Amino acid sequence: MGIALTGSFVTGIFALLIFVGAYDLRHHFFSRFRFADLLYTPTLIDDVLLGEGHLKDWFFWPTPQIFTEIPLYLPIHLLSLPQEWATLLYSTCQGIYTLFICYWLVRVIANGATLALKMLTLLCGLSAVFLTNVDVSIYLPFYHYSSFVFGLFFFGALIELRASVDWRRTTFILGLMAIVGSLLGSSDFIFVAWVLLPIAFIALCCLLFVQGLRLKSFATIVVVVLAIVGARWLWSTLEFKVDPVRYSRTGGELFERLLEEPIAFCQAMAVYVWTFIKMQYTNFFRGVAFTLFVLLALPLSYAPLCRRLDWLDAESQLRLRDFSVIALVVVALNVFGFSHHDQQPERYMVAANYMPVIYVVVVLTLGGAFWSWGRLSTVAGVVLLGFSVVRIDWMDINLKARPSNGTDGGVLASCLDAYLPQYNAKRGVSDWFQARATTELSRSGLTVVPVHGSSLKPFWWASSRREFPHVYDFALLHEPSRTDSSWGTRDWYYVNRERMIRVNGAPLASTHCGDTEVLVYPPGELRVGRKMTNQPRIPVGVFTQVYWRTPDQGFDESRSVKTFIEAELGRDGYYAVASRPVRLALPKGLGGAVVFRIDAVDVPGFVRVRKPLLVDQASGNGDKSRVVLHRPILDKHFSFNHLRPAVDHSGWWVTASFDSWFLANHAYELPTDESANFELEYLLDWREVPDSTVLTVKR
Template sequence: MRALRSSGTVLAVASGCVVTGVFALVFFAGAYGLRSEFFSRKFFTDLLYTPTLIDDVLLGNGHLGDWFFWPTPQIFTEIPLYLPIHLLPLSQEWATLAYSAFQGVYTLCLCFWLVRVIAERPLPTPRVLVLLSGFSAIFLTHVDVSVYLPFYHYSSFLFGLVFLGALLVLRTVASWQRTALILVAMAVAGGLVGSSDFLFVAWILLPIAFIAVFCVLFMRGIRIKSMGVIVTVVAAIVLARIFWSMLEFKMDPVRYTRTGTELLDRLLSDPLGFSKAMALYVWIFIKAQYVNPYRGLAFTMFVLSAIPLSFAPLCRQLGWLDAESQLRLRDFSFIALVVVALNVFGFSHHDQQPERYMIAANYMPVIYVIVVLT
C-alpha cells in the first residue's frame, strides 16, 4: 500500500513537471516570436545592466554605492527572479527569452498556490496544472507584452500576488502566533519589495490597507486582524523608505513622480474637471481591455463573476465548495475588485505613459479568471 502511494506521488510530480515544462515552452515560443520587436525597440533595457550588476555586486567584490539607479535597483524584485537564469551560460538574447519562460512559470506557480489556498483541500496536482496551463495560454499570453519582458514592474506584481494570497490565509487562521508571524513577514517583505519598486506601494499595499479599513468598519469578527494588517502596511511603507534611504546614489521617488502633490491640488481647485478626467481615463481603461477577444473575454468574465461572488449569499449557492472555500472565494473576489478599481482610479491622473503603470489593473482580472475557472 505504501509502495502504491509512493509511486502515485512520483507519478503526480512527474506529470506536474511535464505540464509545467510544456507551458514554459509555450511562453518561450511566444517570446521568441516577439524577439525582433524586443531587441529592435530596446524593450529589454532592464537586462542591459542587471547581469552586470549581479556579477559585480552579488557575485563579485563590487559595491552597490558605485551604481546609479533611477530610482532604485531591483534587488528584491527582478533580480531574485532573474538570478537562476543568470547562473546559466546563456547570451543576453537567450537569457531574455529564458526569463520570459520563467516569468510564465512563476505566474503559473502562484496561480496554483492561490487555487490551493482557496480550495483548502488536497487537489489532483496534474489536473489542476493542466487547467491552469490551458487557461493561462488562452488569457495570460494575450494581455500585453509585459509578461514576456524582463520588466521589474511585472516581477513586483508577482510578489503582490503573494501578499494577496496571504490575506486569504489570514482570514481563516485561528492561531494568533501564526497570524503574528504572517503579519511580520508581510511587513518585512513589503519593505524590501517596496524599496526596490515604489509602485508596489500603490499597486498592492494601499489596496490592502483599504480592504483592512473596510473590514474594521463593517466586519466585526476580524477587526483585530484588520487593525494588525493596517499596522503591517504602515510598517512596510516605513521600512521601504528606510531601506531605500540606505542607497548611496538614488533619485527621490517623491520628487521625480509625475503627480506629487499636484493630484490633490487639482482635486481641490477643480473637482468637476478632476472627476471628468478620471471618468475619461476609466473609459480608456475599459476600451483597452477589449483590444483582442481573449483579453476582452477575460475582463468580461471578471466583472460578471467577481462582483456577484463578492457577496456571501451568492457564494453560498456554490454547493460543491465547503464553507471555508466559499468564504475565501468571496474574499478573493472582493480583493481583486479593490485592487483593479484603486489602481485604475489611482493612476487615472498619471500623465506619463499611464498604460505602463497599469500592470496590476491589467493582469489582476486575468489572474482572477484563471484561478476561479480552475
C-alpha cells in the first residue's frame, strides 16, 4: 500500500510538472495559427462518434488521426470538460503516457525484473529534468506525438520478438505488429517513416548478417510490408482525403536529388545533420541528454561491452544491446529522412529529437535501479523532482481564469460576444484559422465556419460537409500582415473583402476586433460559395476550348485553341458564366475537310452552348466581309462525351466530368483560301451544380 501511494505521489508530481509546462504554453496553444488544428480531433469525435455524422461526410487532411489520437484522447473528451481544459489535460496525459512506456521499456530490458518504487521514482526524476526540456512536442497535442508514443511500443515489441523462443508468442507479436501498424499507418503515415521503416532496416541487416535471426528477420520484413499495404488500403477507404505521399517532402524528392546531384546532395545533408546536432544544444538539459545518448548508445550497441555490465543478467545485457541499436537506427534514419525540411519543424522531428532523451532516461533508470549504487536512486529521483518543482513560477498559474484569456483567439471571441448580440448575429464565416477557434471560445453560442479566402467556397480542409449551413449573418476578415502575404497565403487563408461586398453589398454594420474586421448583415442575408472543392481555381472560372483535325488525324493540344472566362459568384452561392460570347480564332491556312470538337467547359456543372457559328471573318482591309460558313446544331450534328441533358432545363447539359465535349459527327468543308480568317463562335453559359448532384472534390 505504501509503495502504491508513494508511486502515485511521484507520478502525480511529474504530471503536475507537465501540466504547468502546457499551461505556460497556452498562448501558443490557443493562438489563431494553432488552435484550429488542435480542434480537428475533438470536432471529429463530436460529429462521428458522439453525433450523427459519418466519415463519408469528412474531407480529411493527410493525417486522419483516427487510430493515433482518438484512442488516447477519447477518455478525456468524455469528461465533458471545456475544450481548453481538455486540451491541457490531454497534453498532460501525453507526458504520463510517455512515462509509463519508459517504465515498461525498463522492465522489458530488465527481462521482467522489477524494483518498482526505486525505478519509478528515478524515472520520474529523470523524465522531469530531460523530457520537459526538449521542445514543445511533448506538450502539444494532436501534432504527431501520439504516433511516436505508439512507436515506442513497437520498439519494445521488437526487443521481445528477438528474445522470444515460443513460436506462439512470436506469431502473436508479429500479428499484433501487422494489425496495429496498419491502423496507425492509415491514420498518420509519418508513423511509417518514424517506426516501420527503421524496423524494416534493422530486420534487413539481421537477415543479411545474423544467422540465428534470419527467419524472424524475414518475418518482420513481411509484417512491415503488410502493415504498410494495409495502412494504404485502410486510408483509401476514406472517401475524401489528401494523399500524404503527395504532400511528403521526403522519399521520392530526396532520392531524386541524390541521383541527380549526389555531391551537392551530400553537402546539403551534411549541413542538415550539423543543424540537427546544434539544435540538440539549445538548452543545457537537452544538450546533456544528447551527449549521454552518444556516449552510451554507441558503446552499448557492441555486445562484448554490454557483457561487462555484470549487474545485469545475460539476457538483459542482450536486450540493452538491442535497445541501443534500435535507438541509434531510429535517430539516424529520421535525421536523414526529415532534417532536410525547412527549419527542421518540431512536429516532423519528434522521433529524432525525443528518442535520444527516451534512451537516456531508460538506461539511467535501469542503471540506477540495478547497479550496486542503486540504493541512492530513490534519493536521486526525489532530488531531481524537487529541482524541477522549485524551477516553476507558480504565481503565473490562475485556475479560475480561462486558459485562453489574453490569447488572440480569446480576445477575438470576447469582442464578438460583446458586439454581435445586438444584431442577432449567430452564424458567420471566416478563414480556416479563426473559424473553429471562435466557435469553441465564444460564450454567446456563435458558430463560425471556414471559407476559402479568394473564392469564398467552403474550406474543405479537415471539415465536414454537414458543418456548412450556407446562410450566414456576419463575416470575419482578418487583415494579413506583411509576413503572411506569401504566394497563395492570401488566396487560401484570408477572406477576400472585395468579393464579399460585391456579392452581398454594403454591410449593415462593421467594426474591428483587433486586426479582424467584422462585417454584419441582416440575419440570414450573407451569402458565400456553396460548392465545395479541394482544388479551387483562382480566379474561379472555366476554360473553353476548340479542337480540330482532318479525317485522318487525331485530336491534339497542338491543334486547339482555348480561352479562360472568369465566373461570378451569384447570390444563390454558385459561380456562373452568363451568356458570354466566345470567339476562338482558328489558324490561317486551315482548309478542306475539318472535324471539330468543342470542349465547352473543363469543370463539372450545368453548361449551355448556343448559336454556334463557323465564320470567315473580314480580313481587316475592307476587301472581304464577314461570311457565315456553317451553323451547326449541337443536338443533331454532334455527339456528346460525359454530357447528358439536364432535367427541367431545356437546352442545358450537365457534366460530372473534368473532360467533356461535343464532337462533330462529320467533317466541315472549309475554303482553301490562304487569306481566310476562320473563327468558331458561340454563346456560353455555365453554372455550378449542387453537391447533391455532382461532387467536385477530387479523391
